[in-house]
Amino acid sequence: MQAVVLAAGEGTRIRPLSASVPKPMLPVADRPLVAHTVDAAIAAGADEIVLVVGYEATTVREYFGSSYRDVPVRYAVQHEQAGTAHAVNVAREHLEGPFAVLNGDNLYDPAAIEQLFDASPAVCAVEVDNPRQYGVLRTDDGTISHIVEKPDEPPTNLANAGAYAFPAAAREWLDVATSERGEHEITDVIARVIDEYAVTPVTTDRWMDVGRPWELLEANEWKLGELERRIDGEVSDAAHLEGDVVVEEGATVKPGAVVEGPVLIRSGASVGPNAYVRGATLLDEDTSVGNAVEIKNSVLSSGATVSHLSYVGDSVLGRNVNFGAGTTVANLRHDDGDVRLTVKGRRISTGRRKFGVVVGDDAKTGINSSLTPGLTLTAGATTNPGEIVERDR
Ligand code: TTP
Numbered sequence: 001m002q003a004v005v006l007a008a009g010e011g012t013r014i015r016p017l018s019a020s021v022p023k024p025m026l027p028v029a030d031r032p033l034v035a036h037t038v039d040a041a042i043a044a045g046a047d048e049i050v051l052v053v054g055y056e057a058t059t060v061r062e063y064f065g066s067s068y069r070d071v072p073v074r075y076a077v078q079h080e081q082a083g084t085a086h087a088v089n090v091a092r093e094h095l096e097g098p099f100a101v102l103n104g105d106n107l108y109d110p111a112a113i114e115q116l117f118d119a120s121p122a123v124c125a126v127e128v129d130n131p132r133q134y135g136v137l138r139t140d141d142g143t144i145s146h147i148v149e150k151p152d153e154p155p156t157n158l159a160n161a162g163a164y165a166f167p168a169a170a171r172e173w174l175d176v177a178t179s180e181r182g183e184h185e186i187t188d189v190i191a192r193v194i195d196e197y198a199v200t201p202v203t204t205d206r207w208m209d210v211g212r213p214w215e216l217l218e219a220n221e222w223k224l225g226e227l228e229r230r231i232d233g234e235v236s237d238a239a240h241l242e243g244d245v246v247v248e249e250g251a252t253v254k255p256g257a258v259v260e261g262p263v264l265i266r267s268g269a270s271v272g273p274n275a276y277v278r279g280a281t282l283l284d285e286d287t288s289v290g291n292a293v294e295i296k297n298s299v300l301s302s303g304a305t306v307s308h309l310s311y312v313g314d315s316v317l318g319r320n321v322n323f324g325a326g327t328t329v330a331n332l333r334h335d336d337g338d339v340r341l342t343v344k345g346r347r348i349s350t351g352r353r354k355f356g357v358v359v360g361d362d363a364k365t366g367i368n369s370s371l372t373p374g375l376t377l378t379a380g381a382t383t384n385p386g387e388i389v390e391r392d393r
Helices: 032-045 056-063 086-090 110-119 168-173 186-196 211-223
Strands: 004-007 048-053 071-077 100-102 105-108 122-127 136-139 143-147 158-166 200-203 207-211 240-242 245-247 257-262 263-265 276-278 282-283 295-297 312-314 340-343 346-349 357-359 375-377
Touching: 004 032, 004 086, 032 048, 032 056, 032 100, 032 105, 032 211, 048 086, 056 071, 086 186, 100 105, 100 110, 100 168, 105 158, 105 211, 110 122, 110 143, 110 158, 110 200, 143 186, 143 200, 158 168, 158 186, 168 186, 200 340, 207 211, 207 257, 211 282, 211 340, 257 263, 263 276, 276 282, 282 295, 295 340
Parallel strands: 004 048, 004 100, 048 071, 122 200, 240 257, 245 263, 257 276, 263 282, 276 295, 295 312, 357 375
Antiparallel strands: 100 158, 105 207, 122 158, 136 143, 136 158, 340 346
8 A cells, every 4th residue: 555644844833942943853752753754654564654844845855765764755845835635635646546645744553553454444443531632533333434624522532643554546536626725635636535435434542633733852852762772882881871871883872971771872962971860862973962961852853053051941952053161941930830832933832841942953042141942043043151041032
């Protein structure tokens, strides 16, 4: 079966992390988010991957090339984000038989994708507490009888988990009308498939839609939690590694460092003397953690540097970010309330009591900067030495 993977979105809600990297290419453990989706499709038996790309498409093309894990990869370019059905429709010329469609910014349980392929035609479903925010499915006698997008009165709490196995005939049903939201939505394609076929719901317990910065942290918590201890890099005898820690070849851990898994230290990364790194933390390629720095439950994207005597907790740092010595991130509010973050100009709750900061690529902090919980620094932003930074910049 061919698998169409939707990776054309910019990820406006995850700005500034998507300033120059499309959301599907943001790091989740040892690979980009979308590579987890592609890997799940390949493990389920996909014989060809069709990637729908748009925003910053080159990054996606460079990663996957024309063949990935010996499976051919083709590309379809969506020039404007006109909706999920529109995205699949631009891949139409590549489709030759039954096909699957997966969201490139969702994390799936690979076992569920395998079941989905086996049960085709089928739709992946997940039980949620807040069905009003999703496409909601109704089932009768073990098949899906109805799908409705973001209903005021959801018929069930079974949400569409953004993974579908369609019959070949669906290729002709992709050109759907514009919805009330002004998009060509895949929900309307699914509705047609439900009308014409018995469509199986494949329920999954574990699924994530990565839309906002803290969800990238949560995606890493999930995938780093699956690590198994492996030490291929250079670790000092005087360092202490506990639990599921992976040190890739070409990474170094200096004397006195304490690393408590799950932690992934990727190739070219270095953990300085007396540093304390604790889970779930990703130190991506060529990152540098200085002397006596503490990093907790955070993502340091490739090339990021945190200089000596700094603290970073529950935060996401973009590529080549540079924290000056003594930079301290606060990740807890005095009132113990959930930390709020700016998403598309609005302050919204992360739902997390502990959350630090989101820092765009190439931003730099001056020495002894103090950063308050829920702060966003845009790509290339700077702070002054000794500054207390309470407002986004
Ligand atoms: P969304 O999360 O709705 O859009 P997005 O990824 O651009 O993020 P944001 O809302 O923060 O701007 O998209 C769901 C999936 O479908 C995602 O994998 C991107 C993909 N998509 C396309 O490929 N083309 C489209 O026209 C749309 C709307 C989505």
